[in-house]
Amino acid sequence: MTRVWLPPLLLVLCGAALAAELARDGGPAQATVVLLVFLLLAAANSPLIFPKSVKAREAQRRSAADGRPVVYWRPGCAYCVRLRLRLGRRARRLHWVDIRRDPAGAVVVRAANGGDETVPTVVVAGRAHTNPDPDWVRRQLAGAP
Structure with a gap:
């Protein structure tokens, strides 16, 4: 069960970390776009769809x-x-x-x-x-x- 959710979880965590870094550097719009892209990738790689x-x-x-x-x-x-x-x-x-x-x-x-x-x-x-x-x-x- 854990194996199934590991890739989407890693995508969400990496996206959140990258978005946080972009937001800290003053790019909230870029951070939002990056986070959304990573969330979409996570959803596509999860069993949810x-x-x-x-x-x-x-x-x-x-x-x-x-x-x-x-x-x-x-x-x-x-x-x-x-x-x-x-x-x-x-x-x-x-x-x-x-x-x-x-x-x-x-x-x-x-x-x-x-x-x-x-x-x-x-x-x-x-x-x-x-x-x-x-x-x-x-x-x-x-x-x-």
Whole structure:
């Protein structure tokens, strides 16, 4: 759990320290901008922007029942953030598995990627696709009930 929040926490702390230094030197506007940038980076690297994660076994069960894809991801992954943001509100229809919180999910990802934990790995109808185009994922979701 701590590992998931460490990068965003470090971004907030570094941003606050840099903003404090800029404010002390007489640049409150610059300090505000720097702090906002670091806060946005922290939010993008946190699990907050992702729908609630489920365990791999539960995601596979749900996917078998409703035909929706399963997305294996981890916080701090720029490609996962890109996929999440490009999917927009549709992302809530997918089943998300955080491989840092679920070792079984990490095993699925390693099996699909030759031993590497490359994410996002999207599983559609039992077939894994590594870092697929968000438009392709959107089309796969459109075909699911």
